[in-house]
Amino acid sequence: MHLLRTKPVPIHWSQLVRAAVVLSAPIAVGYLVDHIGYGALVSAGALPSITADVVGAYRSRAKRLSGALGAAVFGFALGVLTGADAVLSALVVIGIAAVSALISDAGSNASIAGLQLFVFTVLGTGQSTAGVPAGISLTCFAVGAAWGLFAALVGWTTRATVPERSAVAQVYLELATMLSAAAADDDETALDARYRLTQALNTAYDRLLSARSWLPGRDDTYRKLLNRLVASTPLVEAAVAAVNEGVRPPREVIAHLTDLSTAVLSGAPLPTLPSPPDDRPEQPPAVAALYAALRDLDAEKEQLRRARPAAWRRVWEWLLSLSSGPLTWLAAARLTVCVTLAELTRFYVPNDQSYWITLTVGLVLKPDFGSVFGRAVLRGVGTVVGAGVGGAALALTPHAALFIPLVALFGVGLAFGKGRHYGLLSAFATPLVLIQMALSSGDYEAAPERVVDTMVGCALVLVFGYLLWPGSRRPVLGRRLADVAEAISSYSEYALRPAKDAQRRNERSRRRRKAYRELSDVRTAFLQNVVEPSAAGRQAVAWWPGIVALEQLVDAITAVAVSLDRNVLEPPEESEVRKVRAALAEFSLTVRTGIEPPPVDLPQGDQLAGVRSQLAMALNVITGPDLHTFRHVR
Structure with a gap:
């Protein structure tokens, strides 16, 4: 099917x-x-x-x-x-x-x-x-x-900037869709919208960074779009945190995101920001983070243009990839x-x-x-x-x-x-x-x-x-899953610690995008391999719960990062962060080698309760399939 x-x-x-x-x-x-x-x-x-x-x-x-x-x-x-x-x-x-x-x-x-x-x-x-x-x-x-x-x-x-505007506008539209599903308690639709949001972000960054942002004579137009996209990072993090925590986002926020999408697509000025509710102790930090991100969205911040590598360097890198x-x-x-x-x-x-x-x-x-x-x-x-x-x-x-x-x-x-x-x-x-x-x-x-x-x-x-071709039916999805775990571990190093300066926030944002992009790639690999009648297809089916668990783990880590930014959560102990990274390292090693992992010490603090539950789910997945059947994944 x-x-x-x-x-x-x-x-x-x-x-x-x-x-x-x-x-x-x-x-x-x-x-x-x-x-x-x-x-x-x-x-x-x-x-x-x-x-x-x-x-x-x-x-x-x-x-x-x-x-x-x-x-x-x-x-x-x-x-x-x-x-x-x-x-x-x-x-x-x-x-x-x-x-x-x-x-x-x-x-x-x-x-x-x-x-x-x-x-x-x-x-x-x-x-x-x-x-x-x-x-x-x-x-x-x-x-x-x-x-x-x-x-x-x-x-x-006549339509030079339409593709880029459409890509950025799609990010806000997917955000509105995800939050609307969360407000309706439709978890399945919210999860699917979060996946589409990752794709929209990947597309927008690819178009603006890889294609047009350096063009002479048009720099102002594309740099403004790029700045707006980069400034949306806290908004994306806050929205993911809200969905992960089961928070019902305000309707005016959803409507404003739709208006933002329309304004960016048409090149019109951004709509007036909605008035946030009074800050109350019981107000979920994710909601406060949403309003804060919307307030900061219209602030233009100069971004460095990406240096485009020379043609000879790209050819040289390709030749190195052939020999590697x-x-x-x-x-x-x-x-x-x-x-x-x-x-x-x-x-x-x-x-x-x-x-x-x-x-x-x-x-x-x-x-x-x-x-x-x-x-x-x-x-x-x-x-x-x-x-x-x-x-x-x-x-x-x-x-x-x-x-x-x-x-x-x-x-x-x-x-x-x-x-x-x-x-x-x-x-x-x-x-x-x-x-x-x-x-x-x-x-x-x-x-x-x-x-x-x-x-x-x-x-x-x-x-x-x-x-008859050697290795054509060998499972390969496990290797990609291990790569995703390592990318999430790299992201958690910055997300689970306070971002005290702009450099750490930018690095955290870069690693978060890398983790979500890896998850998007592994989903694509799953769809390609699940049709195989060989062990590769059986492995894809076996690892699918692991893919879902890792997606929810990234969402949980992002929720902690948003709470740390809003100063509503005490930073977890360094030992707790190291436990998260150690558990992800065991996940990766187990998937690559097929050797059953030893008991893993998970973080116990209340700050990382959501992270702990998703980690436990991911580790349960990798001990579920017959690891000896799926051991050749390197």
Whole structure:
């Protein structure tokens, strides 16, 4: 059932409309000038501008799309120019597969560029036999890439700050949602909203720090947004503390957070602060902290701009990462071996256009895209459905002009399925590419062959890349869980002691964000591994209560930090703080080694009662599963 679940990603209507226009307009122009095949090639060249795009800052998107489209054009050129020689073509595809896997470790942008490089090298080998001159194919494809890039970034001059404002506004909206659920005593919704709040914070910081805050001429706009986001840290901590302590937040605070979100999104002045209730001894410290954080929110504090590392330093760090461990090389070796088997299989398949075998292997085995088993199953099912739809469209469409709305429809489905569900993405991408390739080559009967090719590719992946590949079914979630425990321990060192100066508060905030980001990553890893039928899936199920316990532990630690800031709690003894860190160290060691932990001495003071209960729950979880079954997690 986990394979069928879709991610709750918001619908971005502008992306859906752009996908329809970008992919169908070239075919419409080609039809009007009586060269619909050339229009299909232009449409294919624009395809990476849809599949590689993300919601974010324009500058960040420009870098990502430029790299992805440039890699696609280069790969397509390699495929077209070498496709006539079967042996040379196979060697090129195998080499590109190895390069694609290695550069995936250099970051998200490099990963998507590597994927486009591989995909369009393979598609180029198929296009080389379509009868279209190589020069015309490459020109049309390059024009399509330029068209897709233009359409994606055309709004930069008029909507430059919208993505960043939207990201910051989303933080306040998720805060309001979390507090509203707490006011209604809906613990499940509050926990889910807290997870979405972490994602919103990660997105906002990534956009502002990584993309735009250093741009000359626009510094004031982005620095104000960054300052507002940084100034929200006490507000986030107070809100988490309120939810953790079961406090009902005042309705006016929730309404004010919604108004804050609207004001930030529209660029309007911040709304008037609500009047706090009189300070009373019985007033929960979390409520007082909420009002205090709201009072301080509008104060502008200059933040240091992040120094962007030089390009040569980023390349050097990537090279160091390749030499620091075997994981990247093992992933590259697995992809290379399976692509080699796919290319050898092509020589024994009677169909001359069997390049989809190799394409399927590369898409399923992409090193940083999660479960191989899950992607193989979803790719197979999605392709069968998509090929059926595409084949029916090619066979039953009476007039070439009707392909224009069909491509627009499949483009909308592709943009909708991307990021939500891999099977949904495959189901829309398959008929889209089938129509593009059929129009450019004149082969309208390829759908059944594509189904067979996909099944062969999925079988190669499942047998040689999953069942027979050493370590492919080894549990890996435990290692990430241990990393989370260590990040929480680092955070507790600052959160459970009074923050006497700005430097300690900033460091505490940084470590808190790191802990929540690690928790977000381990949740993602859980969703990727829980679909596995092997020990990795069983370990994911076994460790899920541990993930929840660690999330609640961070919330409890944050509640203590807020109470210390409000001077309503005596600082815990140093020995008590050391007990917390020692217990987390035992948690991490137990998860990594599978050795049952000795009795752990938990803090006993009243100040850390909530922390103690969550620690006990986390330690109970790790002694629950059969540790000998899950011991190989390093």
